[in-house]
Amino acid sequence: MSEARKAIFARLNQRKISTKKHDFQAPLATKHLNKTEAKKLLIEKLQENRAEVYSIPSTSLTDTLTTIATEKGYKTWLFGKNLSGAKTASKALESVSNEISVIQYDSDYETLREVLFHQVDVSVTSVKAAIAETGTLLLIPDKNEPRMMSLIPPVHIAILKQSDIVTSFQQVADNPPWQGKNMPTNILFISSPSKTADIQQTIAYGAHGPKELIVLIVN
Amino acid sequence: MKTKFSKRIELALADSQLRMNFRGAMDFLRNKRQLAFNDVEEWQALRKKGAAIRQDAIQRLPELLTQLEHQCQQNGIQVHWAEDGNEANKIILNIAQQHNAKQVIKGKSMATEEIELNDFLEKHEIDCIESDMGEYIVQLDNEKPSHIIMPAIHKNTAQITDLFEKKLGISTPSGDVDALIGVGRRILRERFEHADIGISGVNFAIADTGTLCLVENEGNGRLSTTAPPVHIALMGIEKVIPNIQVLPTLQRLLTRSATGQHITSYLNLISSPRKKGELDGPKEVHLVLLDNGRANISQDEKLQSTLACIRCGACMNHCPVYTRIGGHAYGSTYPGPIGQVVMPQIKGFKQEGELLDACSLNGACGEACPVEIDLPELIRTLRHRKQESSSTCWSKEVFIWFVWTKIHLHPWLYRQATLLMAVFRTLNLNYPKGWTRTRTMPKAAKMSLHRQVRERSKTKKKKENE
Amino acid sequence: MLNSLPESPQVYLFGTCLIDTFYPKAGLDAIALLELAGYEVVFPQAQTCCGQPPYNSGFKAPALKIARQTIKLLSSKDIPVIVPSASCASMIKNHYPALFQKDTSDAQLAHNLSLRTFELIDFLADKLPYGQQLSFPHCKVTLHQSCSALREMGVASAWRAILEKLNNLEICFPENKQECCGFGGTFAVKSDAISAVMTEDKCQNLMATGGASILSGDMGCLMNIGEHIKFEGQADPCLHLASFLVKRFGLNHED
Structure with missing residues (x-):
C-alpha cells in the first residue's frame, strides 16, 4: 500500500464532522413517452443537433446505404461484424461502382490505424439503444464493432432499431443493457457529430471526430 | 513572475477588447443556460437532487474511494494515489518514462492545470499537446485557460486567426471559424495518430463499477483516451460518485449549466483497458487520484461543500467581477467564484488569500450553482478564516x-x-x-x-x- | 398608566447606521408608512449597526459582539423588527443565527429574532391603505432590485408588487437588472477598480431607462448609484422606496 494512499485515508478518516443523511435516491418526476412520441422526440432532438435522420423499413437498409453512397459520393466504407445485413450491404455497395470499396474492422487498431485515419470516408455501426429526451445514441463498442468506428471516420452512419428507443437516460441507467457490475470496456452516448464552440461561441462541426452523423431508424 | 492581483485587475479592465469578449461570451452563456432551465420547478428539483448526490458522496469519500479503487483494479485499471501536485506529476512522468514516451496528447482537464503537468513534462523533455480546441489555442499563445469550460473565451475569432497565422504560418479567411477549426483538426489528428500516451481528466468516477466518465463535445477526449496505447486519467478524489443511477442527474445539471446543452455530443464511459480479443483502446489505463488539499477540506464542516463542485463554470458566467476582469486576472488555475473558494484552500491564504477580496457578495454565483454550493457564504467564511489566521498583526x-x-x-x-x-x-x-x-x-x-x-x-x- | 384607547400593535424599527447618519429622511418615511399601516413604531435609541460591514469584510469577532448587543436590544419586546434595507435585514434574519453555536441560548434568541425580522417594503406590501393614495399624473420610475432583495431576502417581487399598486406609474428595469451595482460594502473601497466599473455600468443602464427616479429599498446601493451620478455631474435621482411611497400617500412630516 502506498504511503500517499495511507496519508490520504488518514486525513479522510479524521471524522471531525458529523454526517447527515442525504436523500439522493428519491426519483425525479419523469414523463413517460409512448413509442410514437419517443420516436418523434428522438428525431427532433437529433436533428436539432445536426444529425441527419431517416426512418426506413428494415427491408430497405441496403438500398438506403447505396443511395447515400451515390448521392454523397462516399467511397471507402468501414463495417464491423455486429450489424445484421452488413454482408449484403457491403456487396451491394461495392457493386454500385468500382470506386467504392468496403473495409472490415477485423484486425487491431495498430494495423489498421493509417487506413482509419486517412482512407475511410464513412463507417457504419449498430446502436444498442437511443434516448428520446436528449436525442442520444447508446453504443457499446466491442471486438466486433470497435471504439474507433464512431470516432475517426469523417462520417458515422448509425443503425438503430425502432424498438430500442427509450425515453430517458435515467431509464437506461436504472435498467442498463449490460450485466450488473460487469461493465463493457467502453460505453458511448453520442448525440451529435463532433463539434466545438471554443472559438467565440460559434459552433463548428467536425472538431476532431465525425463531421456528419447519419441515423437510420429501422422499423 | 506574477504581477499583483490588483495590478492584473487594472490591466484587464483597461483592455476594452478583452472586456467586450467576456461581456459578450458571458451574456451568451447565461442566456443559453436560462433557456435550458426554463422549467423552474424541474430545475429546482433536479438541483436539489444533484446537491444531495454530491453531499452524500463527499461524506462517504473513504468508502467510495476504497470501492472505486477496488473495482478499477478488478477491471484492470491501475490506480495511483498522489498527495499533491508534485507527486501526481512524478507518477505520470514515471509511467511515461516506462514507455519511453516522447509525445503526449491531452484531453481537457482542469486537474492537470492544477498540478501544472505540461510544464513539468516539458522539463523532462516530453512534449505535451493540448487537444481541446480552446486549450490548443491557449497553449499556442503560451497562455493558461481563462475559463474552466471555454479556455479561449478571452479571444475572438480575429485574434485567433492572427494567432494561427503567426504561430502556425497558416492563414485562413477572416471570420471563418470553420476554417480555423479545420486547421486545428488537421494538426491534432496527426498528433492523435502518433501520440505515445493520452492524458485526460475525469468528470465523474463511478465507484461500484470502476468507471470513468468523460463529458465532452469535440471528441478529443475520446481520441485521447482511445488512440494512444496508454491512457492516464487524473482526477481529484472528490469526483467519485456511488453508482451509474446518479449519473443522469449530474450529467443534466453539468451540461445545461455549463453550455446550456441538454447533453453533450459525447458521454464516454471507460471501465477497463483493451480486453483480450478487442481491437482498439489503450492497453494500459492508469487512474491517478489526487488529494492536493481535498481530504482536509472534506473534514471541515463549513467548507466541505467546496468539494461538491462539478466544474460547470456557471458561477463564473454569472459573476459580475469575472465578467469584467476575465479569468487570467485571477492568476489562478480556477478563476471566478469557485476559484476564489478553491485556491486559498489548496494553496493557502498567503499565496491566494487576496482573491477573496474580489467579490461583492452579491450572490449571483450561489444562485446559479447547479449543486447548491453557497459560494458567497464560503467566500465570507474564508474571509473570516483568513483574518483569524493573521490576527496577530496590526494592519x-x-x-x-x-x-x-x-x-x-x-x-x-x-x-x-x-x-x-x-x-x-x-x-x-x-x-x-x-x-x-x-x-x-x-x-x-x-x-x-x-x-x-x-x-x-x-x-x-x-x-x-x- | 391607564389607556382607554385600543393600542396599536407595535413594531421595532431598526433604522440602519447608513440611514441614521446619511439618509434619516428614509427612516422617518419608514416610520410614517408604518404608522399609516396602523403600527406604533418603537425606535430604540441604543441601536447602532447590524454588524454586516465587519462580518462581510472578514471580521467575525466584532460582528459577533455587535450581533449580541443588537439581539439583546431587539428582544425586550416580542414584536416584529422592521428594517428599511434588505441587506441589513438579511444580516439579522439570515446571518445572526449562523453566528452562534447551535443549541445555545444566544442561538435561540437569534433564531427568535430572525423569525420576527422583516424588510420594510415586504412587510408593508399587503398592509397599506392603497385606496388613500393621492392621484398623480403619469410618471415613469426605475426600480433597482438590490442583490439582497433578489437573493438573500427574496423580497424583490414585493418591491415590484407595491409599485404596481400605485396609480399612473410606469415601472422600468435596467438592462442586466439582476446584476450587482458594485457597492458590496467595503468591496467598493477594497476592490475599487472593479467596483467602479460595475457602478458605471449599472448607472448607465439605470439612466438609459429614462425613469424620473431610481427607486430601491437598499440605501447602500442608492448611495453608491447616487454618488456616482453626482460624480458625473448630474442630479441625484435616487429615492428610497419608503420616501416615494410617502409622497404617493401624501404623508408629511417635518424635515
Whole structure:
C-alpha cells in the first residue's frame, strides 16, 4: 500500500464532522413517452443537433446505404461484424461502382490505424439503444464493432432499431443493457457529430471526430 | 513572475477588447443556460437532487474511494494515489518514462492545470499537446485557460486567426471559424495518430463499477483516451460518485449549466483497458487520484461543500467581477467564484488569500450553482478564516475595525460619532480614494435619525401634555 | 398608566447606521408608512449597526459582539423588527443565527429574532391603505432590485408588487437588472477598480431607462448609484422606496 494512499485515508478518516443523511435516491418526476412520441422526440432532438435522420423499413437498409453512397459520393466504407445485413450491404455497395470499396474492422487498431485515419470516408455501426429526451445514441463498442468506428471516420452512419428507443437516460441507467457490475470496456452516448464552440461561441462541426452523423431508424 | 492581483485587475479592465469578449461570451452563456432551465420547478428539483448526490458522496469519500479503487483494479485499471501536485506529476512522468514516451496528447482537464503537468513534462523533455480546441489555442499563445469550460473565451475569432497565422504560418479567411477549426483538426489528428500516451481528466468516477466518465463535445477526449496505447486519467478524489443511477442527474445539471446543452455530443464511459480479443483502446489505463488539499477540506464542516463542485463554470458566467476582469486576472488555475473558494484552500491564504477580496457578495454565483454550493457564504467564511489566521498583526484594516467596533458597541459613543459627522458634514473629504475615484462623498445629514426621532417624540409628548 | 384607547400593535424599527447618519429622511418615511399601516413604531435609541460591514469584510469577532448587543436590544419586546434595507435585514434574519453555536441560548434568541425580522417594503406590501393614495399624473420610475432583495431576502417581487399598486406609474428595469451595482460594502473601497466599473455600468443602464427616479429599498446601493451620478455631474435621482411611497400617500412630516 502506498504511503500517499495511507496519508490520504488518514486525513479522510479524521471524522471531525458529523454526517447527515442525504436523500439522493428519491426519483425525479419523469414523463413517460409512448413509442410514437419517443420516436418523434428522438428525431427532433437529433436533428436539432445536426444529425441527419431517416426512418426506413428494415427491408430497405441496403438500398438506403447505396443511395447515400451515390448521392454523397462516399467511397471507402468501414463495417464491423455486429450489424445484421452488413454482408449484403457491403456487396451491394461495392457493386454500385468500382470506386467504392468496403473495409472490415477485423484486425487491431495498430494495423489498421493509417487506413482509419486517412482512407475511410464513412463507417457504419449498430446502436444498442437511443434516448428520446436528449436525442442520444447508446453504443457499446466491442471486438466486433470497435471504439474507433464512431470516432475517426469523417462520417458515422448509425443503425438503430425502432424498438430500442427509450425515453430517458435515467431509464437506461436504472435498467442498463449490460450485466450488473460487469461493465463493457467502453460505453458511448453520442448525440451529435463532433463539434466545438471554443472559438467565440460559434459552433463548428467536425472538431476532431465525425463531421456528419447519419441515423437510420429501422422499423 | 506574477504581477499583483490588483495590478492584473487594472490591466484587464483597461483592455476594452478583452472586456467586450467576456461581456459578450458571458451574456451568451447565461442566456443559453436560462433557456435550458426554463422549467423552474424541474430545475429546482433536479438541483436539489444533484446537491444531495454530491453531499452524500463527499461524506462517504473513504468508502467510495476504497470501492472505486477496488473495482478499477478488478477491471484492470491501475490506480495511483498522489498527495499533491508534485507527486501526481512524478507518477505520470514515471509511467511515461516506462514507455519511453516522447509525445503526449491531452484531453481537457482542469486537474492537470492544477498540478501544472505540461510544464513539468516539458522539463523532462516530453512534449505535451493540448487537444481541446480552446486549450490548443491557449497553449499556442503560451497562455493558461481563462475559463474552466471555454479556455479561449478571452479571444475572438480575429485574434485567433492572427494567432494561427503567426504561430502556425497558416492563414485562413477572416471570420471563418470553420476554417480555423479545420486547421486545428488537421494538426491534432496527426498528433492523435502518433501520440505515445493520452492524458485526460475525469468528470465523474463511478465507484461500484470502476468507471470513468468523460463529458465532452469535440471528441478529443475520446481520441485521447482511445488512440494512444496508454491512457492516464487524473482526477481529484472528490469526483467519485456511488453508482451509474446518479449519473443522469449530474450529467443534466453539468451540461445545461455549463453550455446550456441538454447533453453533450459525447458521454464516454471507460471501465477497463483493451480486453483480450478487442481491437482498439489503450492497453494500459492508469487512474491517478489526487488529494492536493481535498481530504482536509472534506473534514471541515463549513467548507466541505467546496468539494461538491462539478466544474460547470456557471458561477463564473454569472459573476459580475469575472465578467469584467476575465479569468487570467485571477492568476489562478480556477478563476471566478469557485476559484476564489478553491485556491486559498489548496494553496493557502498567503499565496491566494487576496482573491477573496474580489467579490461583492452579491450572490449571483450561489444562485446559479447547479449543486447548491453557497459560494458567497464560503467566500465570507474564508474571509473570516483568513483574518483569524493573521490576527496577530496590526494592519491598518485591523485598526479601523477595532475603532469601529469600539464605537458601535457603545451607543452613546456611536451617537457622538454621528453628531460629529453631522457637524463636519460640509468638509469636502476626498477619502477613501477607492470610493472617490468614481463617486462623490455622501454628506452626513444635519440631524441623524436617532436625533430626529428623539425630537419627534419630545414634540409629541409636548402636544399630548398641552 | 391607564389607556382607554385600543393600542396599536407595535413594531421595532431598526433604522440602519447608513440611514441614521446619511439618509434619516428614509427612516422617518419608514416610520410614517408604518404608522399609516396602523403600527406604533418603537425606535430604540441604543441601536447602532447590524454588524454586516465587519462580518462581510472578514471580521467575525466584532460582528459577533455587535450581533449580541443588537439581539439583546431587539428582544425586550416580542414584536416584529422592521428594517428599511434588505441587506441589513438579511444580516439579522439570515446571518445572526449562523453566528452562534447551535443549541445555545444566544442561538435561540437569534433564531427568535430572525423569525420576527422583516424588510420594510415586504412587510408593508399587503398592509397599506392603497385606496388613500393621492392621484398623480403619469410618471415613469426605475426600480433597482438590490442583490439582497433578489437573493438573500427574496423580497424583490414585493418591491415590484407595491409599485404596481400605485396609480399612473410606469415601472422600468435596467438592462442586466439582476446584476450587482458594485457597492458590496467595503468591496467598493477594497476592490475599487472593479467596483467602479460595475457602478458605471449599472448607472448607465439605470439612466438609459429614462425613469424620473431610481427607486430601491437598499440605501447602500442608492448611495453608491447616487454618488456616482453626482460624480458625473448630474442630479441625484435616487429615492428610497419608503420616501416615494410617502409622497404617493401624501404623508408629511417635518424635515
